Amino acid sequence: MTRSAAIAVIITAAVAASILRLPFLSVRPVHTDEAVHAVKFGELLEDNAYRYDPYEYHGPTLNYFTLIPAWVRGQVAFEQLDAVTLRLVPAVFSLLLVLMPILLIKPLGPGVAALASVLTALSPAFAFYGVYYIQETLLVAFTFMAVAAGYHYCRSQRPVYAVLTGGALGLAFATKETFLIVLACMIGAAALWVLVCKRSGGWSMLQGFGSHVVAGIGAFVVVAVVFFSSFFTNPEGIVDSVRTYGIYFARGGGHDTMHVHPWYYYLSLLTAFRLGDGPIWSEAFVLVLAVVGMVAALRKRLPGDASSGLFCFVGFYAILLAVAYSVIPYKTPWCLLGFHHGFILLAGLGGWYLLSLCRGEMRVAVAVVLAAGVLHLGFQAWMSNGEYASSTENPYVYAQTTEDVPEAAKELELFAKAYQEDEQLAVEVVFPGGDYWPWPWYLRGFDKVGYYSGVDFSVEAAPVVIASTEVRGALMRKLYELPPPGQKHLYVPLTEDELLLRPAVPFEIYVRKDVYDRAMLSDEIPVGEQE
Incomplete structure (x- = not known):
């Protein structure tokens, strides 16, 4: 697939993603967590008063980005807000995630980038939480921005990419406290990446990183300080952004029994879920392709100029993050988006790899299976935001407000x-x-x-x-x-x-x-x- 064709597919996927998200912004009743964040945003909208709370509400980026649709729609009071205004923010970031493979179209490979974009657009998990007024979609988007900028820096050693990497990580830090887990898994994945890829250029991709590390850290600090200090009106927020981790570590240890789930909780949601007479939900198609993609990355069976180092890093990161979230007793279903996005990128490689192995009728058969899997994901995505938007028969519905x-x-x-x-x-x-x-x-x-x-x-x-x-x-x-x-x-x-x-x-x-x-x-x- 050519670069132009891949971009055309990615744009088409973004259109499909918008169809699966935007018409459903006001369908589902507002969830408890959404309402809490909405009230917090209402204080910012009406009184221009936002103070980061280290105990609740997560980071400030969701609130400040919500100002944009509120102002555009002429809503200046809490009473005037509606679900559309709130959910436009995660919806837009969900669409950006569909488009973001363009940022890495060469190291991913045009065909892989296109397929990954399609899978992101049609994933029922991403479609469902893409219209959920919570921080998770923003966190995944900022993390992917950091990965893309970090990769380009490792390849070019241009300081602008170091600054973009630091800025993206700063946004992720200012979004949700689980950023610390994300960062730890990224560091762990980078270490594994170097160990596995050092004989094939992994070390060379890291050469020169230290020369611009100060610029990257500076960008991280500036972005974090601006948001946590409420644009320099609340200096205490900077201290609270660090103090909060003691609070969340205690919570993650299982003190809140309402959200304590077994280690396989996320895996069960993604592989197969059925409640009562409801439909069978499954994104096992993506998980199987992700396994194939990881094998292809380790064996360096990649398209064109695609980077085995990048795929190995993404794979290690997704696996480490999945393990970390699974080990922590405190679980909420939307947390799976972080590692599932990594699996989706690997699945794009897995699909391409399977096609490249086959010839003639066998390739046609594989293409048909892939098309069927993609259509099944799209059907589930449509159901997740439509008929089953607030049904307990939907695996992604969690303590949902009833009609x-x-x-x-x-x-x-x-x-x-x-x-x-x-x-x-x-x-x-x-x-x-x-x-x-x-x-x-x-x-x-x-x-x-x-x-x-x-x-x-x-x-x-x-x-x-x-x-x-x-x-x-x-x-x-x-x-x-x-x-x-x-x-x-x-x-x-x-x-x-x-x-x-x-x-x-x-x-x-x-x-x-x-x-x-x-x-x-x-x-x-x-x-x-x-x-």
């Missing part, structure tokens, strides 16, 4: 409109342990909202109460037993059906009877919805 929440929020907005014009409707949200997310996102249009970890008997009950079923007894006591005669109100359940915040997390909504009746008599509630 009950946005549907209930829409009804509450109608009640608020029907309420007295000179008085805003107050809402009381009660969930043990403060586990009320993502309600702060869905109630962003309400100015009078109180959030509680338990029933507060010292506060008068609000006209609308959203509460976990765990506090039902205490809530009924507050509503009906404690108020003195003449001050009691009847409360009506919003629905008789069970409502779920997330799977296995039920909640209830109670509306004061006078508010409920006023809404039913107003024009705000459609006639078909009135009881």
